Amino acid sequence: MIDIDAFRSISYGLYLVSSRAEEESAGCTVNTFAQVTSDPLQVSVAVNKENHTASIIERSGAYTAVSLAQSASMELIGKFGFFCSRDVDKFEPFSVRTDGFGCPYVAEQAVARFSVKVTDSVDLGTHMLFIGTVVEAEVLSDEEPMTYAYYHAVKGGKTPPKASSFIADRVGGAAVEGDGANSGSGSAASQSDGAGSFSAVDASTAKREGVRYGWRCTVCGHVEEVDELPDDFTCPICGVGKEMFERIEL
Ligand SMILES: Cc1cc2nc3c(=O)[nH]c(=O)nc-3n(C[C@H](O)[C@H](O)[C@H](O)COP(=O)(O)O)c2cc1C
Structure with a gap:
């Protein structure tokens, strides 16, 4: 085992x-x-x-x-x-x-x-x-x-699949490892839709009440839990701009 x-x-x-x-x-x-x-x-x-x-x-x-x-x-x-x-x-x-x-x-x-x-x-x-x-x-x-541990728990960092220590999300096999036991919020793995990918959603559906949205970085998997990203937003994990983010349902 x-x-x-x-x-x-x-x-x-x-x-x-x-x-x-x-x-x-x-x-x-x-x-x-x-x-x-x-x-x-x-x-x-x-x-x-x-x-x-x-x-x-x-x-x-x-x-x-x-x-x-x-x-x-x-x-x-x-x-x-x-x-x-x-x-x-x-x-x-x-x-x-x-x-x-x-x-x-x-x-x-x-x-x-x-x-x-x-x-x-x-x-x-x-x-x-x-x-x-x-x-x-x-x-x-x-x-x-x-x-x-500090990188994951305090900085909210992620680990890409090529790292030796990468542990794929056991539920969905997400491409970027979440912070697992270290902290629960904001991790890419914890935002997985269970099918191995994140659910990109149509912005028009964002108006539905009671549904929370965020933005996922398509490069490193970081999730920003906000409705809208400012135009000058850059990913705090990998540094790419807003155009590399996709809208997701949380
Ligand atoms: C926190 C963290 C730890 C990593 N650890 C390793 C590692 O030990 N070995 C490895 O080959 N890649 C590791 N990586 C992945 C490489 O840094 C990554 O694949 C990088 O883009 C390779 O760049 P290169 O193609 O210029 O060599 C790690 C990445 C992060 C963010």
């Missing part, structure tokens, strides 16, 4: 992993970065094979991991966690530095960074586990590090 709730007891931090190969940079949000030995100083990270970051790490043989601060913005986490480096320059809006390998890393909203030389890559099926030796490590601020 596998009780999927048992997996919710596993604690993680939240990190940005980035790399650069042949003039191409990539980076993504991860919760799977971890120290695995102290002598030598070795770490590992599980990166989905479909993430562009995985192919860049494979080509470069190195990566930088940044521990995010608890105060890190949802724009930063969302930009690196819900968009692909093939489509957007994720680094452009942020303060970026380069490590000894030539890997770019976000040097703001961060607590520390580690530059890692990959020594072993383990094929886990959906993900590659990149094991490596830390060759540079630096404290960037004295802020509290962000935990995965």
Whole structure:
């Protein structure tokens, strides 16, 4: 028997992993970065094979991991966690530095960074586990590090399917994981219509009394429980504009 709730007891931090190969940079949000030995100083990270970051790490043989601060913005986490480096320059809006390998890393909203030389890559099926030796490590601020639990419970963050820890909504298999046991309100999973998708509704029916509506982000699944979104609204999770939201019945 596998009780999927048992997996919710596993604690993680939240990190940005980035790399650069042949003039191409990539980076993504991860919760799977971890120290695995102290002598030598070795770490590992599980990166989905479909993430562009995985192919860049494979080509470069190195990566930088940044521990995010608890105060890190949802724009930063969302930009690196819900968009692909093939489509957007994720680094452009942020303060970026380069490590000894030539890997770019976000040097703001961060607590520390580690530059890692990959020594072993383990094929886990959906993900590659990149094991490596830390060759540079630096404290960037004295802020509290962000935990995965804080991201879900306090920031209201979501986890996309490519994350190792993604647990699909057991009722409907929604595309974006909700915050499950951490908090009940506003989660994508808790808004599921039970059929694996969200019920987009005609705006004209919104006038019916007693029915509550909200707006669901089609990129990350975040739900805003308001009747209307202001024109300049941007998703607090992934940063896309109002045009990427669809109206749903709550
Ligand atoms: C909270 C959070 C945790 C994530 N953890 C991981 C992870 O551990 N491994 C992974 O491969 N992707 C993880 N992801 C998903 C990637 O960040 C996401 O697929 C990203 O868009 C990949 O970008 P890329 O194609 O530029 O590499 C996570 C995303 C979020 C928001």
